[in-house]
Amino acid sequence: MIGILVVNLGTPDAPTAPAVRRYLREFLSDTRVVELPRMLWWPILNGPILRFRPARSARNYASIWLPDGSPLMVYSQRQCDALQARWDRQFPGQVRVKLAMRYGNPSVAKGMAALRDAGCGRILVVPLYPQYAAATTASTFDAVAKELRKWREIPEMRMIRDWHAHPAYIGALADSIRAWWQAHGQAERLLITFHGLPESSVLKGDPYRAQCEKTTALLVQALGLADDQWVQSFQSRFGAARWLEPYTDRTLVGLARAGVSRVDAVCPGFAADCVETLQEIALEGKETFLHAGGQELRYIPALNDNPLWIAAFSRILEPHWRDWDALENFAVSPESG
Numbered sequence: 001m002i003g004i005l006v007v008n009l010g011t012p013d014a015p016t017a018p019a020v021r022r023y024l025r026e027f028l029s030d031t032r033v034v035e036l037p038r039m040l041w042w043p044i045l046n047g048p049i050l051r052f053r054p055a056r057s058a059r060n061y062a063s064i065w066l067p068d069g070s071p072l073m074v075y076s077q078r079q080c081d082a083l084q085a086r087w088d089r090q091f092p093g094q095v096r097v098k099l100a101m102r103y104g105n106p107s108v109a110k111g112m113a114a115l116r117d118a119g120c121g122r123i124l125v126v127p128l129y130p131q132y133a134a135a136t137t138a139s140t141f142d143a144v145a146k147e148l149r150k151w152r153e154i155p156e157m158r159m160i161r162d163w164h165a166h167p168a169y170i171g172a173l174a175d176s177i178r179a180w181w182q183a184h185g186q187a188e189r190l191l192i193t194f195h196g197l198p199e200s201s202v203l204k205g206d207p208y209r210a211q212c213e214k215t216t217a218l219l220v221q222a223l224g225l226a227d228d229q230w231v232q233s234f235q236s237r238f239g240a241a242r243w244l245e246p247y248t249d250r251t252l253v254g255l256a257r258a259g260v261s262r263v264d265a266v267c268p269g270f271a272a273d274c275v276e277t278l279q280e281i282a283l284e285g286k287e288t289f290l291h292a293g294g295q296e297l298r299y300i301p302a303l304n305d306n307p308l309w310i311a312a313f314s315r316i317l318e319p320h321w322r323d324w325d326a327l328e329n330f331a332v333s334p335e336s337g
């Protein structure tokens with residue numbers, strides 16, 4: 001059996017300040033995420049940040065929470081279920097798909113153990129980030145490696161690095177945007193917004209910005225947009241340091257002031273809708289735009305479990321595990337961990 005461990009960032013267990021504090025403490029203690037010296041960061045994190053941010057952040061989560069839980073969890077799980085169902089039909093009994101979260105629940109340790117207990121001697125790790133950043137992709141690798149330090153029998157391992165320019169990904173994005181425009185009409189401008197990153201991470205060698213720009217260029221080309229029909233920006237700035245520019249909030253204000261009245265926003269870096277898309281863009285971004293004089297901002301949903309994306313995603317993933325099933329099948333015994 002081949003195990004597919006799909007890993008997303010993680011999300012609080014509840015939209016409450018204590019749950020958000022637990023989540024943020026784990027997340028923001030990761031040295032891949034905040035690269036400041038511990039001596040400097042520790043007092044800031046345990047002082048103002050964990051004291052004040054959880055309550056504000058919890059309100060943001062509460063505004064987008066679904067009956068089944070946090071959107072990030074709900075959509076990531078649906079994606080995994082849809083992949084499993086598709087492969088069960090095509091390749092019965094060959095793969096087991098399991099969702100894990102880098103921070104919080106269900107943990108990477110639990111996901112790995114579940115795959116081992118299902119007899120998976122080969123595991124493909126799929127960080128749910130189309131664009132590579134050390135803060136996300138490399139941190140996922142760290143968590144898997146840390147868990148494997150506790151195992152005696154290590155399975156055969158592979159990891160997907162990124163798929164920022166994969167034709168199936170670009171095609172699914174373009175198709176979903178075109179379908180949305182067919183149903184709702186097209187605004188004057190398409191805002192293509194990605195999660196931000198400290199500029200210092202890029203200066204240290206992160207390919208993240210270049211990969212976001214490549215995704216944008218390919219998407220714009222696939223949609224056949226002219227230069228004055230789109231704009232790209234970076235959202236979710238955190239802290240005082242310089243982050244990747246242009247910032248999404250300032251871009252929205254600039255568009256409104258330049259007389260653009262209708263904007264459609266899309267977040268191609270998020271495989272699943274979450275607080276950063278549903279709250280920061282669809283609610284807060286809209287408010288920023290309207291406040292600056294714009295008339296309408298509409299958010300185009302992430303790919304989530306859109307059947308068109310599940311088909312494309314399976315095309316991206318299959319080459320990474322299909323050759324494995326041609327090899328002699330072997331299983332790690334459940335008691336080997």
Ligand SMILES: C=CC1=C(C)c2cc3[nH]c(cc4nc(cc5[nH]c(cc1n2)c(C)c5CCC(=O)O)C(CCC(=O)O)=C4C)c(C)c3C=C
Binds near residue numbers: 195273
């Ligand atoms: C130093 C801080 C942060 C870095 C670096 C960072 C990089 C980064 N994050 C994502 C994807 C997501 N981030 C999400 C939430 C989120 N991100 C940060 C901070 C950094 N991110 C915080 C503090 C939060 C929590 C929300 C808040 O308090 O504002 C999420 C959504 C999680 C959810 O539960 O919905 C995602 C997804 C990427 C791709 C990235 C680097 C490129």
Ligand SMILES: [Fe+2]
Binds near residue numbers: 195236
């Ligand atoms: Fe983030």
Ligand SMILES: [Fe+2]
Binds near residue numbers: 236275276280
């Ligand atoms: Fe945010």
